[in-house]
Amino acid sequence: MTKKKLSSKTHKNKKSKLHRKTGKAPGTVTYMGKREGAASRVTIINYNSSDYEVHKADSVEAAIKHQKPAMLQWVDVVGISDEKFVENLGTHYGLGALVLEDAVNTQQRPKIDEYENYIFGVFQMLYISDDNELVAEHVALALVKNGVLVFQELEDDVFEGVRERIKNKAGRIRNRNSDYLFFALLDAIVDNYFVVLEHLNTRIEALEEEVYENPRQEVAHKIQELKKDVLKVRRWIFPVKELLSRLIDSESELINKDTKMFLRDALDHSIEINESLQIYREMSMSLMEMYMSNMSNKMNEVMKVLTIMASIFIPLTFIAGVYGMNFDNIPELHWEYGYFIVWGIMIMIFIIMAIYFKRKNWL
Amino acid sequence: MTKKKLSSKTHKNKKSKLHRKTGKAPGTVTYMGKREGAASRVTIINYNSSDYEVHKADSVEAAIKHQKPAMLQWVDVVGISDEKFVENLGTHYGLGALVLEDAVNTQQRPKIDEYENYIFGVFQMLYISDDNELVAEHVALALVKNGVLVFQELEDDVFEGVRERIKNKAGRIRNRNSDYLFFALLDAIVDNYFVVLEHLNTRIEALEEEVYENPRQEVAHKIQELKKDVLKVRRWIFPVKELLSRLIDSESELINKDTKMFLRDALDHSIEINESLQIYREMSMSLMEMYMSNMSNKMNEVMKVLTIMASIFIPLTFIAGVYGMNFDNIPELHWEYGYFIVWGIMIMIFIIMAIYFKRKNWL
């Protein structure tokens, strides 16, 4: 499996990956992910306002021959560990070496770079896998004159809605240019970030309950895991608003003015998502504080039990000890009701102590 | 009820709501609130310096026919779950699809966007409901050439003062343009944010007292709730000052220069509110610290009681134990006043210990 699960221990793998590039010349296309050896497959969707066709291809040559001048083309490459495949296909569409290096670099932070003939972006897609887990998948998008290239690691993605709309002529997409397709894909990515919000929210709420009801050590552990995940997710999502905002201000001829209005809407959402992440961050920090305060409470309770038990019985035991002494001359021992009087005294002490602790609200 | 109460557990609902939009084309008008199925009703106030009329309408057509060229028009739509209604009415007044999407999106963060023919804003109205609870209600305002459109979820709002002033020809409102009406509504929203300040202040003061007098676990819980509410409210109110400030710098022809002077006054207030929120935030963090310090104090007190009781009686019990031993040859046991001497010694030890703890300020 090449999906990155949040909260999984991916660090060990990361190490060796980081080394893969050290010492190489810049522009060397080097796959950094975990799904090596898998073949790349291409799905090509050609469309314009009237026509629509879908093609599959297993080689660069097969893919290239489906290009049609009068149609927009969405080239969707699944599987990017075959570095040659990506390099050849990308070069055919005019992408530079540094760009193709980033397209397969699954460690690349989110970015959008404008070039003379294309616009290139790298993001993390976040979605729920079939076995109900949050997945982060590296995706690279390139907007060229007559279409969009997508490089992704896995079959699954967040673009199903876009495919439906193209197929069903829903919305504006069939009547617009490649820049609108590019936007629609970006929008799908951003819209799916709400999935992380939900995921984090669910975890926070569950932990909140656990903190109050059963603050064991595992809870603290989970809170720290949550904090780390919020940090990681923030790192993927945080740059997006800046990138969109720069794209909106861009003067590239590849992007039409009215597509920018839609981009502004996506920007809106990415700002909102970042604000929510910020709040989740503060909430997860509060969780830890709450955990510590509940720990203190529990300790207090433990100590109260000890103090009450000890404080009540220690004086009583002392009295019993006194009348257990073996002095020849202890007058009380010979009183007829000495024993009962001592019991009375002990019961009185018990009651007085109980009242004292009651008053202190410890009982 | 569709009112959002602060501090209520609205997260579960939010989840499903966030999903409502995922996969849809941008510009699809989708109601995101909780009051689905309720009909939209429109109240239209037409006025100029001499005339004033109020109309009610249940359909878009009925609403539209009350439009009069020589009068300013305040179109107040209550109930926005009927997406078609909002879309039709909005389109009649020239509002775009993305704008109408935001008008009914109760999750939209505060915003003001300028367009060529209108200015559109989304806010959260905060007010006290009839059953004395703080309510947050989504509201969207659109300033068009000859009037203002308001989209709100519920009958209640914060605009009663503005309606009175229009009706009673109070202040400047009847002699001014639609931009002044737009400002007056904004001003009413901002003025009512002071209500949150009061609400938060009351809670902080109550918690401060509880922290000192009875720092139980529930208090820590309430402090965390307070912190979360301050975070949420800040998120609604924080953007407002930036928005107003941009509106003041706007070059839109829809806003007159002297209305900007009034906007500056509202900006003033929104800055003040944000500063107060910042202070409340720091105060609520201090509350938690105070709670923890009071917990420590209490623990200290518990430990002192235990230590005093144990330290006094343990040596005494030891002495009693010694003279409870059964050695054949324990001379003291046969002294005539042995028992009384031992009592004397024990009382002395008691007194010495008491003085020791007194000196340590533990008693």
Added chain:
Amino acid sequence: MTKKKLSSKTHKNKKSKLHRKTGKAPGTVTYMGKREGAASRVTIINYNSSDYEVHKADSVEAAIKHQKPAMLQWVDVVGISDEKFVENLGTHYGLGALVLEDAVNTQQRPKIDEYENYIFGVFQMLYISDDNELVAEHVALALVKNGVLVFQELEDDVFEGVRERIKNKAGRIRNRNSDYLFFALLDAIVDNYFVVLEHLNTRIEALEEEVYENPRQEVAHKIQELKKDVLKVRRWIFPVKELLSRLIDSESELINKDTKMFLRDALDHSIEINESLQIYREMSMSLMEMYMSNMSNKMNEVMKVLTIMASIFIPLTFIAGVYGMNFDNIPELHWEYGYFIVWGIMIMIFIIMAIYFKRKNWL
């Protein structure tokens, strides 16, 4: 009394005050302070380089008739709860409705606004009252062509030095324009902020001592009060440096170039004061940390006493218990020196334990 004392519980009053404005039209002059019903009195100082006269007036008409074309005029209004009075006087000098609203709004945050014919500022004066308490008093200043208007709540103020200098022809003030008078008043306000620094510094030092010598719960309470006061004072003083700096950059014809040099000096001071406040803020946060650490120390000490007492006597009591058992056959009991041997053992254990705790530095 209408003076605001720092640290007093003014929140309850504030609530009702905030509501006074909600729903009113902007520009409605509404007094927000606590000294309602007191009459306004005006003191007018007319001066130029050669002449000097002081007048008192109880009505707007009486005040106005003392205006003289060839002299600068300092109009000092004490008592601003009479909203009509302030409105009439202000309107005579050309001040607008929004400005006069702020002049009597004791809740207004510090501000300086420039208008075509005047410059208007609101501040908090901070000074020591006759009964030796720190007082915060709302003051509004308006620089007009031929003079300065001052609106203050109470008789006391920080301007005595300026009055002396005018009267005694000290310094430059008699030879300069109204902008220099405006500056001199501002400067007096800023100079008096050092009073707060002293006040806070004294409290911090006293608390520092208390934290080390007697860290009771009240100390934590006082530290929190201190933190709140630093927050509040910062809110009053923080905006001043920004305001002065904007005034220095202003292009208003009301302010001469060489007065700006003096304003720069006042700006210098306000920056310094803010830096000190920032340090006091960090110091008050450190105080709480120190308090917590001292609490921990005390707890540690308490626990050590308990542990030492218990650890020494529990084994001894056990030994005594053993020889208090009633078995028929306990050989040691019949040894001639059994009792004394046991005492020896017990004393040895005592000494060993004492050495052990000494080595651990617990004694």
Added chain:
Amino acid sequence: MTKKKLSSKTHKNKKSKLHRKTGKAPGTVTYMGKREGAASRVTIINYNSSDYEVHKADSVEAAIKHQKPAMLQWVDVVGISDEKFVENLGTHYGLGALVLEDAVNTQQRPKIDEYENYIFGVFQMLYISDDNELVAEHVALALVKNGVLVFQELEDDVFEGVRERIKNKAGRIRNRNSDYLFFALLDAIVDNYFVVLEHLNTRIEALEEEVYENPRQEVAHKIQELKKDVLKVRRWIFPVKELLSRLIDSESELINKDTKMFLRDALDHSIEINESLQIYREMSMSLMEMYMSNMSNKMNEVMKVLTIMASIFIPLTFIAGVYGMNFDNIPELHWEYGYFIVWGIMIMIFIIMAIYFKRKNWL
């Protein structure tokens, strides 16, 4: 050894070093490192697209005579404690006194300065030494018209990959100008910063495990060491992104436009590294929090053991004490099954207490 190991106690040495410059005129070339007395050796690589030659030299004169007009020259000086050597060589290539001062100042923070005829930069190289330790080594780079000068302290460096590429005609390097060589060296330095990330990541993961499994005092100590190292490393790496970004915006004629594209790629990486460092910083702070929470947990556990033991046996001991009293008249003592009844009662108490603690989840 002159290598700086992270986490080593280098402060004592630093002191005396800082003093070496105080009082000297600026521009006095003063070596600040620890490897005094070692001779400087120069390795010269001359290359162009067709030719390639390597020379070694021990004196400035020997080094200079290898300069060839038609070839690019990489002058690599190892050992910079011989101040005269560096000064003479640098002056030959036109470097100024202040620049040469920085070249040998091992305390210099990262910087890139542009001059008319050259660009000069100082960095910290980070790499793993042969004995598997992270090493930080001061390096200075100067880009001149026909080559690059490198001043480093030690034989080891991070440039082996660049040397290979030059030698093997790999990548573009042999066909480009001196600015590309300068970039390639910068890129090698930045690429190797990922080594620190790995190093820190390994330590964080090890500490995470230790915190959960064995939170001894040493762990807290190690966490603090980690935090300090993150701070130090951040200080070396943080400026790099700003420096690269300024270099990209530079208008120096020494840097070609297409080299800037490569610099942008290095900038990308340096941003990523900084973000990771930020996350490591927050993670190391979380570690300490986690440590404290685990300490609290452990304390809680300790207290529970004590409380359970004491609470169960103290009442039982009391009962035993009661029937150890020597009153003449204690009826129970003479019951036939008195002893067994008391045992029964004690066992019952034991069971009740056990159930009580079980219910409280303390067992």
Added chain:
Amino acid sequence: MTKKKLSSKTHKNKKSKLHRKTGKAPGTVTYMGKREGAASRVTIINYNSSDYEVHKADSVEAAIKHQKPAMLQWVDVVGISDEKFVENLGTHYGLGALVLEDAVNTQQRPKIDEYENYIFGVFQMLYISDDNELVAEHVALALVKNGVLVFQELEDDVFEGVRERIKNKAGRIRNRNSDYLFFALLDAIVDNYFVVLEHLNTRIEALEEEVYENPRQEVAHKIQELKKDVLKVRRWIFPVKELLSRLIDSESELINKDTKMFLRDALDHSIEINESLQIYREMSMSLMEMYMSNMSNKMNEVMKVLTIMASIFIPLTFIAGVYGMNFDNIPELHWEYGYFIVWGIMIMIFIIMAIYFKRKNWL
């Protein structure tokens, strides 16, 4: 003594000093330091590339007559409590009243102000006194056309190196203009800030050791003192980088272009110093955390000792108590080896408990 020692309780004096200015006209030259009544003495160094002379003067007149048109002049005033002296001398060199006020105001924060004919700066010199203590001394510098004026409180300063270089014709100083002298003095001040770094570093290291080895309450106290000193020192040093940077951007004719290159070098250092201070600040905060964590550790250890002692002996004491009961019918008491069996049982319990605690790692 008028030296300010770091960490001394200077606040009480500061109070009265702050009051000295309140109410005075701006520009009133008022000495704010502690060395009142001391005479001012002037040392004049005249020099150019060929000549060099030193003069001492006790009066303003004596000082003035040493001015020579063809030479640069360094006028060094020691002792600034004689306000008239400073005012007369300063006025002779064309300094304004506000500037002279700042020259003797020992409370002035660091600043550099440019005027038409001079540049004026105030700083804190930091150096080690003869009795080995860190001293902070107020110093004011004025760069005029043909020289530099220095106003300092005490004989000692950080300029000895500059005097030597002038006297010995070392470096460039004798061949340059007054701006280079001004720079050289600034540079000497900045270079000496490294002294504070050392001082703070030494304290941090000492405290680190104390925290681990002997975390007594005094250590927490010292950590807080350290934090306060870092705050204070930062306040003196922090503005310097901003000031230097503005000076470099200045367009004043008093500063030559190549002197700016040297200023840039000083700027470099001041940035470095600020970064170090920032790290020291975080390290001192970590120290407190470490102290708290060590306190917790110690507490844990104390509790473990108590728990082990109590848990082992309480059950044993209970058993002894049982066989100390006086029931007529306790069969075990009459067994021949009853006593020895009980001892066996008690030893077994002891061993089991010891193993239990060993396993828990408490022993």
